[in-house]
Amino acid sequence: MNRIGAFYDRIILAHPWLVLLAFAALMVLAALRFDQFRLDASAESLVLENDQSLEEYRQVNRTFTTSDDFLVVTYTPDGELFTDAGLSRLAGLRDELAALEAVGSTNSILNIPLLHSPDLTLDTVDTEIKTLDEDPVDPATARQALLANPMYPNLLISEDGKTTAIQLNLPTPSRYFDLLNQRNQLREAVDSGQASAAEQQAYEQVSDEFIRYTEELGATRDRTISxxxxxxxxxxxxxxxxLGGVPxxxxxxxxxxxxxLSTFGLGVLAFLLLTLAIIFRQWRWVAVPLVCCGTTVWLMIGFLGWTQWPVTVISSNFISLLLIMTLSLTIHLIVRYREFQHDEPRADARLVLRNTLLAMIKPCFYMALTTIVAFGSLTFSGIRPVIDFGWMMTLGLTVAFLITFLLFPALLRLLPPPLDSRVSSDRIPFTxxxxRFTEKSGGAVLLGSGAIAVLCVIGLNRLTVENSFIDYFKSSTEIHQGMVTIxxxxxxxxxxxVVITDEPAPEAGGGDPFASDCDPFVQDCGDDEYRDTWYTYQKMRQLREVHDYLDSLPETGKVLSIATTLDILARVNGGEPLNALELAFVPAAVPSDLEDILLTPYISEEADKARFSIRILETMPDLRRQELLDRIRNHLTENFGYERERVLLSGMTVMYNNMLQSLFDSQIKTIGVVFAAIAIMFLILFRSVKLALVGIAPNLIAAGSVLGLMGWLGIPLDMMTITVAAITVGIAVDDTIHYIHRFRTxxxxxxxxxxxxHRCHRSIGRAMFYTSLTIISGFSILVLSNFIPTIYFGLFTxxxxFMALLxxxxxxxxLIIAVRAFG
Known part of the structure; x- marks a missing residue:
């Protein structure tokens, strides 16, 4: 403490202007890269670190020439759709949308093949195809043809024919994938430690170029949506x-x-300032916390801009959390300063400030350190944005602590507050x-805490790790309404x-297939000789069974596969299913201009793979992604006999589910390790096993109560709410350290x-009450957001x-009294 006191005497308190100038210079430097501060919600920001599913997803899209980069416009006219006027108005809308520069192509009921001509057969399909765009088709006939086609209903047109969709394809330029592949290859070399200096420099250049190009594409995408x-x-x-679609x-x-970040950030700040003004009633006690909080956030935003470290959906709340932590530190200093000022009203302001700093630096240091440990648990996640969030908070808490104990004294040295006569009578009935309740009803406190603990355990067992994208948005928003319609x-x-890989063909032939009584063109002969093609009777029959199974699941909406194409060709064939001979000639029978619609999205002969395209119903209330994926995989392997390595599940559903499951594994299952680490830090800080165990108890109750409440309310853990555990532990630890430290004094x-x-409740209890009241009041404004995770963040914070304070x-x-923790 002597060295710390000397540091403050010689530098901070002696030269406050130099401290302020140094921070001003840092803020100017940080402001130079504010324009580089960015938000990222790309696919890579929502998946596991090095998740193979992302590469598998991209590989599937390349193999089957498909993409999820499209917008969907749902259109339900007030009048009839299938009239000349109704279709003309739809065509006008489609043409305006198709004229946008970023739109590569469109799909709608206007340009898809109707396949309705009475002269249509497998032999004439390439000459008898009609579309509403190119041919004078009667609207009623077109409606009937569209609804009778197995592919279009519940995809481009609703089953009642009243709603249709226009799909706007937004192709990703090849340069994006070129830069992505270059970056990934160079990153593998750098991560392995075998990269040369030239390769490391190339990796940095390509990474910067990839970031810039991604930002350009994002800006173009935003402009297109607008x-x-x-x-x-x-x-x-x-x-x-x-309007809907993944983009x-x-x-x-x-x-x-x-x-x-902007609107509610300012709103939270305004609420915080108003609460501070009501509590302390001196402008200095409003201005000083404001400057400290603002400087912390300013420097962190500048740092993220300089390092081009993007903020994601998960880490977007780091600014609000930095406000909490910085404000908590400054309020504790303010309350302690006012106590010293009241105890020695004639003391020099510099001496009061010095005593305040020396009295609070140790508990505040350990408070910041234990909070860093709580947020450090996020770095165990396998998800890059969650890891980044943990490191951002670690760095941010360090900055908040340094700013509080450097900038706060410099400001008060130049603006010493006058003695507030209300401090002596500033008793809080709440504390x-x-x-009094704790003194007279100690048994009730222990019994009530035990009851809360039991309820927490029950609530924790009710927690799920599922959520739908639709649950992120209020029902009044367009995105929510669009998802419901879709x-x-x-x-x-x-x-x-769902992608199934074909069995490898045998190395040697099995003889003449016509030497047996089985005709391979009209019946199933085991077809070992024909394993190099998918278009055999046996394989198509099994793919049909897989299609029917996937379509029967309650969680699935539209299912498309080669079975859909065969249904269309059967309809063209007069309603009769194709026989084995006709199946063998399907690739030749389909016109080349229809291959990208009927064949290549579902069968890749070159890769020996078959694909089933499924849409999951996000509005299903009991959607359980992991259970659904396990059910599909197990059914295909156990009931259809496919080997597990031949079955691949891919897409946004899989990647998002992987992230949720990793969050559960890395956070909930390791929370015990976090508490063990905090217990060790308590042991070092308090040098008492009793105090370490006593200090852990309210933290367990606080963290458990929040997670338990989520379980009782049926609010699932997702990429936003999962961080509440770390936040709660960090907040509860702060109060525990301050109270025990003051109790010992x-x-x-x-x-x-x-x-x-009683003295602690009137002193440090007052600071804890002020901190809690200020933060609860400030973050209550978040309930006005349209983004449900932001609302949950405000409510649960x-x-x-409140639970930490309680x-x-x-x-x-x-517990301190019961175990006589201090002897």
Whole structure:
């Protein structure tokens, strides 16, 4: 402490202007890269670190020439759709959308083949195809043809024929994949430690170029979505129109988060300042915390800009958390300063400030350190954005601590606050009431805490790790309404691909297939000689069975596969299923201009793979992704006999599920390790096994109560709510450290546990109450957000603050008294 006191005497308190100038220079330097601060909600930001599923997803898209990069415009006219006027208005909308620069092509009922001609056969399919765009087809006939086609209903048109969709394909330029492959190859070399200096430099250059190009594509995508919305607006007077698709979900998530960061960031700050003004009633006690909090956030944003470290959906709340932590530190200093000022009203302001800093630096240091440990648990995750969030908070807490103990004293040295006569009578009935209750009803405190613990355990067992994208948005938002429409009428929202690899062909021939009585063209002969093609009777029959199984699942909407194509060809064939001979000639029978619709999305002869394209119903209330994926995989292997390595499940559904399961494994299952680490730090800090165990108890109750409440309310853990555990532990630890540290100081005066408890409730309890009240009030404004995770963050942060305060003012002192922790 002598060295710390000398540091403050010689530098901070002696030269406050130099400290302020140094911070001003840092802030100017940070501001130079504010324009590089960015939000990222790309596919890579929502998957596991080095998740093979992402590469498998991209490989499936390359193999079957498919992509999820498209927007969906749902169109439900007020009048009849299938009239000349109705189709003309739809065509006008389609043409305006197709004219956008970023739109590569469109799919709609206007340009898809109707396959309705009475002269249509397998032999004439290439000459008898008609479309509404190219041919004078009667609207009623077109409606009947579309609804009778196995592919289009519940995909491009609803089963009642009242709602249709326009698919806007947004092709990703090849340069993106070139840069991505270059970056990944160079990153593998760098991660392995075998990269040369030239390769490391090339990796940095390619990474920077990839980031810049990704940002350009993102800006273009946002601009396109904005242009699409502008085009849709004039058509809404005669139709109900919604916009959907994965790119739109990503764009809206970024937009909501950006709005929350700016609008609600300012709102939270305003609420915090108002609460501080009401509590302390001196402008210095509003201005100083404001400057400290603002400087912390300013420097962190600048640092993220300089390092081009993107903020994701998960880490977007780090600014709010930094406000919490910095504000908590400054409030504790303010309350302690006012106590010293009241105890020695004639003391020099510099001496009061020095005593405050020396009295609070140790508990605040350990508070920051234990909170870092809590957030450090996030780095055990396998998800890059969660890992980044953990490191951001680690760095941010370090910056918050340094700013509080450097900038706070410099500001007060130049602006010493006058003595506030209200400090002596500034008793808080809330904390006094809890002191009296803890003294007189100690048994009730322990019994109530035990009951809460039991409820927490039950609630924890109710927790799930599932959530739907639709649950992120209020029902009043367009994105929510669009997902409901797409799920209910157009086959589902989230893509899932099931890919089956063919068995390898035998190395040697098995003889003449015509030497037996079995005719391979009309019946199943085991077809060992024909394993190099998918178009055999046996394989197509089994793919049909797989299709029917997938289509029967309640979680699936539209299912497309080669079986869909065969149904279409059977209809063209007069309604009769294709026989083995006709199956063998399917690739030749399909016109080349229809191959990209009927064949290549579902069968790849070159890769020996068959694909089933599935849309998952996001609006299904009991959707359990992991259970669904396990059920599909097990059914295909156990009931259909496919080897596990031949079955691949891919798509956004798989990647998002992998992230959720990893979050559960890395956070909930390791929370015990986090508490063990905090217990060790308590042991080092308090040098008492009793105090370490006593200090852990209210933290367990606080963290368990938040997670237990989520279980009781049926709120699933997802990429946002999972971080509440770390946040709660960090907040609860702060109160515990401050209370025990102050209890030890006060207990040394008279050795009376009860009197010490009352003094602590009136001193450090007051600081804890002010901190909790300020943060709960400030973050209550987040409930006005349109982004549900932001609302949950505000609510659970407030609840965590309340439970941490409640535990520190009741259970903690009761346990200290019960075990006579100080002898």
């Amino acid at each position: 242009e699409v919305r502008s085009i849709l607006e004039p058509y809404r007077d005669q139709a109900t129109i919604h 739109m979900i990503v764009a809206d998530m970024i937009r909501f988060i950006g709005n929350d 006094d009431a809890f002191a 799920d209910d009428r157009l086959g589902g929202t989230t893509p899932l691909d 006060e207990f040394a005066k008279d050795g009376d546990y009860i009197a010490t408890m 407030g609840f965590a603050m 535990g520190a003012l009741t259970l903690l002192p009761r």
